[in-house]
Amino acid sequence: MGLDDRRDREPDVYQPAEDSALLARAACDRVGENELVLEVGTGSGFVAGRIADETDARVIASDVNPWAVRQARRTDVETVRADLVAPFRDGTFDAVVFNPPYLPTDPENEWDDWMERALSGGEDGRAVIDPFLETVDRVLAPDGVVYLLVSSLTGVDDVVGRAGEEGFSAVAIADESFPFETLTVLELLR
Template identity: 80%
Template sequence: MGLEDRRDAEPEVYQPAEDSHLLADAACDGLADADENDRVLEVGTGSGYVAGRIDAETPARVVAADLNPHAVRQAREEGLETVRADLVSPFADAAFDAVVFNPPYLPTDPDNEWDDWMERALSGGEDGRAVIDPFLERVPRVLAPDGVVYLLVSSLTGVDDVVEEAGEHGFSAVAVADESFPFETLTVLELLR
């Protein structure tokens, strides 16, 4: 089943969009020198598009993770090693050389939220950082000492606020890619310790 068919088959799974392509391009560029011993985790894999690109374009071993059981199933069907996980909770300390994440980042009024898997894939809470902040707090545990994080953020969430939060968890941040749209600018941050 091709990607176009999947959009109809998996309506509860976030499918590739501009943010997915930007993150995949930046992560693949950043991991161009990876080798077969490097381990990469994609948190919130959705359709598995980003993890699939990293798997196809680098020699690194890729693990895809998502809380959404529909996303886990779709990523597995794409041939990816996939784990159902809330952020990084089931993974061992220092297990990954790189972690990639396209988090739910759209600021959402709590009165307008609905409880389904697509909402969880999109809604970043009132400030857009309801998932980003806990991720930044938890990801250092699973990251190898010289590891890197590729995190997609939106101008709607406040890139400077995300950089500041990352700094509070021991990361320095540099923007490695961005793309502007009429209502937001998407930025991929490379986070290093």
């Protein structure tokens, strides 16, 4: 599915944008042959679909939003409804890919719907990133890696520091600047 493909879109699902394309490119460049990959928060299924189409990896996608699961399944992405990595077995995935909700949002201006959940990272932009970093290690295979998209609005150094607290080293492997933010893909290794 291309960035501009509007068929079969669900209105309450995050659709691919520049952040999705950047994460997909970075992951496709690094995912190895025959790896098992989990994309957390798949939204439309764009990133998972690109990884599946452009590598020899098996990709499983997850999202807490039932409409996202439905849309991703329509693009032939193997998708389950899940909150972060909760239902997955320990030590399963060679790579975990995540484009989290990262926009800092004033609690007074949140509207509590599926699109808000896809975009809002809470007051500091890390309301979903921090719990993800606390739990992702459990589902990684021994040499597993995480590809995490982060915005300068969220504080890349803060996310790197938090990842370090959870036992990960972080390297920026891709970035793209826009007038209002810089997006960075971090590779997290244990």
